[in-house]
Amino acid sequence: MTDRTKPRRVRPAKTPTVPAQRARGWLTVDEFCGxxxxSRDxxxxxxxxxxxxxxxxxxxxSLRIRRSxxxxxxxxxxxxA
Structure with a gap:
């Protein structure tokens, strides 16, 4: 008998911890709120x-906020304050 196993799925690489907009000096609304x-509200x-x-x-x-x-x-x- 031959051993036929399915190839394992490779998980995609995790996204970098710093999003591209943030690295370029822009924040998304979600990043700003975070x-x-x-809340977004x-x-x-x-x-x-x-x-x-x-x-x-x-x-x-969508909106972006400059880091500055x-x-x-x-x-x-x-x-x-």
């Missing part, structure tokens, strides 16, 4: 009230 431990509420950092809107409608805008936002928040 940094501040807030809170972010969009702040955005509606003009309290969120400036965002860039991509052609697909995030840092400026945090500095302003510290100054107002």
């Amino acid at each position: 940094e501040l431990m807030i 809170t972010f969009y509420d702040w955005r509606k009230k003009g309290r969120a950092p400036k965002c860039a809107k991509l052609p697909n409608g 805008e995030f840092e400026k936002f945090m500095t302003t928040a510290e100054d107002n």
Whole structure:
């Protein structure tokens, strides 16, 4: 009898711990919310009230926040605390 075993599936490599946008100085809304431990609803509420950092809107409608805008936002928040 021959030993016919199925080849094992190879799992795809894990994504890098630092997403590409973050490495280039951009944050997604989820990354921004994760940094501040807030919900997406809170972010969009702040955005509606003009309290969120400036965002860039991509052609697909998703938003990105420059890392420098995030840092400026945090500095302003510290100054107002």
